[in-house]
Amino acid sequence: MPFRPDLLLALLPVAPLLLALVAAGMTLVLRRFAGVLLAVLPAAMFAYLATLVERVAGGEIILVHLDWIVSYGIGLDLRLDGLSLVFAMTISGIGAVVLIYAGGYLRGHPDLGRLLALLLGFTGAMLGLVLADNLVLLFVFWEATSVFSFLLIGFDRGRQAARRAAVQALLVTGIGGLALLLGAVLLAAMTGTWRVSDLLAGGSLGGTAGYLPALLLVLLAAFTKSAQVPFHFWLPNAMEAPTPVSAFLHSATMVQAGIYLLARLSPVLGGTEAWTGALVAVGGVTLLWGAVAALRQTDLKLMLAQTTIASLGLLVLMLGLGSDAAVSAAMLYFVGHALYKAALFMVVGAIDHATGTRELGALSGLARRMPLSFLAAAGAALSMLGLPLTLGYFGKEELYLALGGSGLELAALIVAVLGNGVLGGIALAIAIRPFLGPIVQTPKRAHEAGLSLLLGPLVLAAAGIGAAVLIGWFGMMAIAPAASAVAGRAVASHLSLVPDFGSLALWLSLLTWGVAAATFARLDQLRTLLRRVQGAVRFTFDAAFDRAMFGLIRLAGAVTRFIHHGRLELYVVTVFGLLALALFVPMLSYRALPPWPLLPQLRFYEWGIFALAAAGLVALLLARTRLGAIVALGVQGLAVALVYLVFGAPDLAFTQLVVEVLAVVILTLVMTRLALDRRDPREIEDLLRDGTLAVLCGVGLTAALLLVLSHPLDPRLAEFFTAHSVPEAHGRNIVNVIIVDFRGLDTLGEISVVLAAGIAVLALLRRSKPAAMPVLPTTVRKPRRRPPIVLVPALSVPDLKAQAAHPVEAKLRPDGSGA
Amino acid sequence: MNSLLFRTMAPVIVAAMLVFSLYLLLRGHNEPGGGFVGGLIAAAAMALLGMANGVMATRRALHFDALNYAGVGVLLAALAGVLSVFYDVPFLTGLWAEVQLFGTPISVSTPMLFDLGVYLTVFGSIVSVVLALEAGGEGA
Amino acid sequence: MEVALAILAGLFFATAIWFLLSRGIIRMLLGLVVLGNATHLLIFTAGRVTREVAPIVPVGLQVPALATANPLPQALILTAIVIGFAMFTFLLVLAYRAYRTLDADDTASMRLAEPEDGPRPPLSY
Known part of the structure; x- marks a missing residue:
């Protein structure tokens, strides 16, 4: 390329x-x-x-x-x-x-x-x-x-x-x-x-x-x-x-x-009415709002911030009007505003840096100490005020030229003159009040800012004036192309340095400066008045934002609390309720019910095994004592092992049998220390709900399984394992070959899980005392004594014994203070 | 658990179970059996020993912490897979060799090693849990 | 006979869910064991069942002479049984610890992680 x-x-x-x-x-x-x-x-x-x-x-x-x-x-x-x-x-x-x-x-x-x-x-x-x-x-x-x-x-x-x-x-x-x-x-x-x-x-x-x-x-x-x-x-x-x-x-x-x-x-x-109406209205309101808010401030930086809002409003207003002159004005004003506003912010920062304060009332007479800063501030403020030979002037002139036709434009004109006037007054205040007048004591002794702090404001203020001096060229090279792009048609530049005394715009500018001078002169009185008004209104958008935010957070908390209620049985009900729905809805809506099962052809011992399994389940359901439950559990497990045995799965039968034995051993060891409630704690309506749900899920799973069985099985995987077990893996027990060879990686993962479970159980058992977990969030957590981590035989045995010897002591007291 | 008969007979039964478990492990590749069920039976044997002779005696009989057996088991199984690296075949590919032991040909293989790993893991994990529970149960 | 196994699996599931829905952790643990068996039966049955012929190749042959039981579900279930047992042990001990610490086996009163009146979300920046 x-x-x-x-x-x-x-x-x-x-x-x-x-x-x-x-x-x-x-x-x-x-x-x-x-x-x-x-x-x-x-x-x-x-x-x-x-x-x-x-x-x-x-x-x-x-x-x-x-x-x-x-x-x-x-x-x-x-x-x-x-x-x-x-x-x-x-x-x-x-x-x-x-x-x-x-x-x-x-x-x-x-x-x-x-x-x-x-x-x-x-x-x-x-x-x-x-x-x-x-x-x-x-x-x-x-x-x-x-x-x-x-x-x-x-x-x-x-x-x-x-x-x-x-x-x-x-x-x-x-x-x-x-x-x-x-x-x-x-x-x-x-x-x-x-x-x-x-x-x-x-x-x-x-x-x-x-x-x-x-x-x-x-x-x-x-x-x-x-x-x-x-x-x-x-x-x-x-x-x-x-x-x-x-x-x-x-x-x-x-x-x-x-x-x-x-x-x-x-x-x-x-170009549409909606566009013009929305932009002019919102821009105009914002202009006035920002101007009034700026009057209320005494902090130089906040004053500038509020005038930025006003200037943005003015720009929106200009873009809303959309005429050639208005978009030219917007582009001029954008550049002019960017230059003077950046310069003024930097000067305010330099003042803050030098004196330690930004309060309008606490600053005076800095011009002698900070002459270059004053120069930059004055240059920028002139542009903000819109005096001739600044970009601000031309921006303002262009705007006034664009207005005056319709009623809307007349209203916009009044707003613009007022807003510009107030902004001009603020500009005067920022350039004059801190710099002229008698020298006052400031938190830090004022000194001229360093070169890096001065370079910016000076360059930008100079650029604002330089561009205005070269306005004819600037208009042609920058403003007209930009305005053309905004208007969507060629906009000619007619800017020239020579003021046209015949045009209304000049007189409007004079009026603006008049408003500015009046604002500057009466700044303190205006501020007092506006603050009183604000005190009476009380409402601020800022506070409303906070209320909205915190309301949102509270709502989120409430929703979380509702969904995440912390009641385990309801979570489980949700899970199995959804399971029942997932089972039945597709089956019913696709009318894919399984064929009605025929009476199975079973041998007599098979009937016996099935009956044993069912009996085990029933005994489990009816068990009222720990021992009864353990025995019933063993019976159903034994029945499952027998099922595996008679249906061609001796490996499974063996494993199941041993697991059942071990399960009984472990259950006995643990259950002797746990109480099984004699009575189910559930209310009758809960029992009905849970019973219905259990039966529904059971029937649904049986139906799903029958449905699966009514379709042919894809035997490819099983055939692959059967065919390759001896030739490739040299093993005749296909199940074992799958476990240790064909699917060895799975098994590796699974024995890792077994190991992890073993470690986790030991970790749970090895803590010599129940952790002093606070029941109430306010309870102070005691520093927990922890046995040193040593492999089992050396230390953990006495620990476990100590724990076992005083099980009552080890229990948490209701006040959460531990043993 | 203090019957004299039980305490006397337990070591015999335990020894028989351990031998049986090894038998199941070794024949597992060709007949019903294998590492899982072998490990479970061996673990059951140790649980029995723990009940009969006490946890301390059982721990002494094991020589190492039971969990170490499980850790070694997982390592062995992983090692059986890693060996295939040296033959430039994918991880866990089965490798076979025939060794002459006292004149009898014995085939050794990485799946066998892997199965031994499974056996040890299951044995170690379960024994450690059961012994810890039995220890906690004494005197309670 | 697959029909019978399917019905048996359904029975196991219903029992397991009945126990899981109860609020006592002991009953829930019993339910978990039954649920494991139910799932194993489900997988076992879905892989089709044959009587007695274990998936073992007779000595001297490369492939079984007769049709055998499907070995794949058996392999899956075999590992599942052992892992299920390990997990059951863990849960059992966990329940035991919870019982000892909280002095309750009713899940309605086990509210340590999600207390009834937990802290409200912070209202600040």
């Missing part, structure tokens, strides 16, 4: 996953340089993707296909178009910066290697997700991001809050993953293809029969992953993760996977 350079694309998801396997080991060797060196891989991938930009901008779609499950038509298909490229470059670029940042943030931490490995693995999963051209592959990577995010959020596994956040994120996104799987299967069933490219070529499915269920499933997947109301609650909790993780998960990856899914399938599922 000639080398095709595009196959390198397949390395994008694979290489980080492979590197993740050795990353922890490498970290042990590389120590403080681990982050930087591991970041080389995502950086190289970023550079590789950059070489493809012009081809993709020219309208080319790079496809890679490797065979996977051929019989189902499922391949390892990858697709790189404008949308995938924008996402992949954002992921790899921010991934590189985050790795460097993580190396500095957790320098010297014993688990740094684990964190770096997980971040790399997550990068690989995320890249696979945005490159997948196959619904199955997409689902696999989707789930992989869920699992990696679970491990990343629960990184600090010693803390309960981190574990809870991780489980919560996994469950919520896991439900979405299942929905995605169902949706993918539904889509494949509707269209006959698993390939995303074929789906996209097929155009919109709107109006077809399965459209609505497929849409709902995909939306459930996207909304859980992208933390839309009412599935938003896991995202703030995920802030339990270390800051590098938050910076990565909540800017360019994880939560954006839902946005990517919506964008990717928008040509297939979009």
Whole structure:
């Protein structure tokens, strides 16, 4: 096969996953340089993707296909178009910066290697997700991001809050993953293809029969992953993760996977009223919800987390509108948001690192101590606020251009202006309040962060401004191809650096900044007000999640308790009840009853043997004493031995006879120390039930056996053994030859079982005292004295004697305290 | 179990049973008998001895811990299978040879060794259990 | 005669199940022994029975001159008898130990492994 350079694309998801396997080991060797060196891989991938930009901008779609499950038509298909490229470059670029940042943030931490490995693995999963051209592959990577995010959020596994956040994120996104799987299967069933490219070529499915269920499933997947109301609650909790993780998960990856899914399938599922209505409504509500929740926080990281929810809502809203301008705005906003949000998270992490606190109220005047951090924060916040010369500005402008037509759009416009305004106010608060003003005392003395902590935010903030300066080129190369892929038609770029003073959008931007300024000015009052409202409402989705979880666990416990009730006789009844059903149902439903048995032609001694067996059984049933039961048992065993004897099985007869003798000996030895109840303890209705069941099973087995006997026997196996016994195995006793030669391996296993049973019996007998097993779970278990393990004759005999001499002492007292 | 007659006769009966069990083992390949039933009869003999002469005496008569017999038995049976390795045939393939013992040709074979393993395993396991139970029963 | 054996096997099964369903462990053990015999009879009968002719090749012949009993079920049952006996011994001693430890032979009161009010599943992360 000639080398095709595009196959390198397949390395994008694979290489980080492979590197993740050795990353922890490498970290042990590389120590403080681990982050930087591991970041080389995502950086190289970023550079590789950059070489493809012009081809993709020219309208080319790079496809890679490797065979996977051929019989189902499922391949390892990858697709790189404008949308995938924008996402992949954002992921790899921010991934590189985050790795460097993580190396500095957790320098010297014993688990740094684990964190770096997980971040790399997550990068690989995320890249696979945005490159997948196959619904199955997409689902696999989707789930992989869920699992990696679970491990990343629960990184600090010693803390309960981190574990809870991780489980919560996994469950919520896991439900979405299942929905995605169902949706993918539904889509494949509707269209006959698993390939995303074929789906996209097929155009919109709107109006077809399965459209609505497929849409709902995909939306459930996207909304859980992208933390839309009412599935938003896991995202703030995920802030339990270390800051590098938050910076990565909540800017360019994880939560954006839902946005990517919506964008990717928008040509297939979009454009309908259901799509627009659902996305605009949910997105709008989420935007406002996140904005309001952000106002309530005082922890910088939590503020950022809530604004992420708001931004995700805004993105969903834009994708819902689906016009050219709206999808362009979504792509611009996605890139801009990823850059500024990652930068701000990193700055907050640096502040936390330097001062020991993230509380808004406890920080002030850091600009003098941390000038470079301030620079990065200011650059990023400007983009978040949407001032000119930032990507955020253009994202906002594009959105406002797209709105204003219908009533729905007007409502969306108001929501967007309000939401953007509040986000802007938060941006101002994060950039200004900790850095400007008088210097205050902090838990640690503030100092400028190290290079590895500063590099990321500075680069990302600069990238946000740089892309805006080059907006014409950026729009043409990245945004227009991406928007075209989302819209499913060519979308031209009309972005330019020169503001259009005539358009309404500029005035709306001014209004947004006004809201932002007002929010910033009245932040503390707003917070107090909102907290009071929250205190009055009491309900939180977070608490509801816990109630649902614990309810589920209780339900599982109750179900287990019901099925696994611990009453042996009912288990046995179940087993034999099912046996009776299994015997009779097929026989009756196939009308395959055995022929009515004729009176058997037996010789007189045979009648005698059968009568002896029956008498033994009856005596056993009626036995009231131990001795009687043992004798009856011996009688029926003897009768069976006689049956073997008269029907041509002398070996069996011998063995059975000796076994019966030994059984009687052992039974006598044990039973003298056990009491046989004179009366059956069962109630009369239990007796009736058990009797019926026993008779049914007996009759059923007889009928089944008669049925077997009415068919001819396949004699090949027996004939083989008979024919080859003497010539090949030199033995005339065919039964013995089968045991020791033909089926020797079986016998070897069987004598091993005999040996094991012997050892087990000795182990049971050798314990000098009954173990002090607690009857109640609360009883304290006494340390058990154990005889030294020595082979039998030396020590165990006195032990057994001691036990036998004081059997009463050895018994467990009701209080569980032992002898 | 303390009748004089029983205690006097027991060793004789036990000896006869042991010989009979070996006889069954050796002829098992051609006539009714074999390792399983032979082992069981030998075990019954030791159980009898235990009842008549006491557990300690029986353990002394065995020389080794009864379970050791069982372990050796499984090992012998496995060894009988492993021998086939040297003849480049599958595990447990029967191998036959004729040995001259005092001028009498005696055929030895791996199935015979295997059967001896079965005999010892059954004998050892059951004897160890029975003796342990009998020991526990004394004085109780 | 196979019919008679089939009916006998049914009788054995019914008796065994009757004992297994009782709540006393001693009766259940008795049931296990009978159940073993019942199963052996089932296998024995399903392999067809002939009178008296054991599956042994007469001296000097390569194959038996007459039709003999089916050797395969006999081989299966032979090992089954011994293993069944070993397992029975184990269960008997197990029951004995349980009786000594718990002072009960009624399975309804043997609730050590699955106590009546066992611990609830943990409600925490």
